[in-house]
Amino acid sequence: MKKRKREGEQTKQRIADKAKELFSQKGYAATSMEEITEAAQTSKGNIYYHFKSKENLFLYLLEQSMMDWIEKWNMKSTAYSSAKEKLYGIAEHTALDFAGPLIKALEEFAGSQLADKLLLEKANEIGMLPLHSFRSVIEEGMASGEFKQGNVDEMTLILTGFMAGVGSYYHDLTQEELLALYKKSVDIMLYGMAAS
CATH class of the missing domain: 1.10.10.60 (Homeodomain-like)
Known part of the structure; x- marks a missing residue:
């Protein structure tokens, strides 16, 4: 058996x-x-x-990919000694993920008129798995005093927005340019963009 x-x-x-x-x-x-x-x-x-279907097979692959992303991040994160370093590290980890093999297929799947609403919701749910990793970095930074105290949920969504927004330019930029843009987005999140 x-x-x-x-x-x-x-x-x-x-x-x-x-x-x-x-x-x-x-x-x-x-x-x-x-x-x-x-x-x-x-x-x-x-x-x-x-x-059950081609869609379910694709969702299985997407979930495997996200779990792999989380596992690799958990291993990488131990190399950083501060929450600020982890914030830059998770941005780099995210940027490198946009070079992943399923990204274009995911965009196509998500934009498909043929995809069932429940399957798209499941794809979205899977896509949100990294939020726990983002949240963990923010919580650590607030607990250590590196980040201002605030609403962790809001800050997690803002960080997620930065990561997803910058990542949407992956096909227009080289990997070096994308990494630099991710670093700049963390700079802006940490230090703002107002003149001092």
Whole structure:
């Protein structure tokens, strides 16, 4: 029984890995279930056993990607000795994520007229997973006195807005330019933009 379950998990992961490659190369809409079936060397029935639909498969990949982002950030964050350093670090971590393979496919999925409202809500929910990491940095900064006391929820949303807003320019900028823009956004968040 354990062997069968392990084989099932391996099959599911193989399907996910091949689908991620295809979505990253071709985009969400241009990738068919037939192509995923062929790439994963499995049957359509096997894919539908593990994933209800192409949309559910994509959401699974998106969630895996976000959990990977969080895990990598949690490991990186231990290298920083202050909340300010962590704020710059999480901005860099976010900037590098916009070079990730699923970003274009995600934009296409989110903009799809075909996507079910509940699936779009689930995609949005998954996209909000990093908020906990942003919130943690803000709470740490307030607790240590590095940041002014304030409404943590509001500051988390503002930081999220900065990160998402700057990230929306990923296709217009080089990675170096994007990293510099993220650093500048943290500078503005910490020190403002008013002349001193």
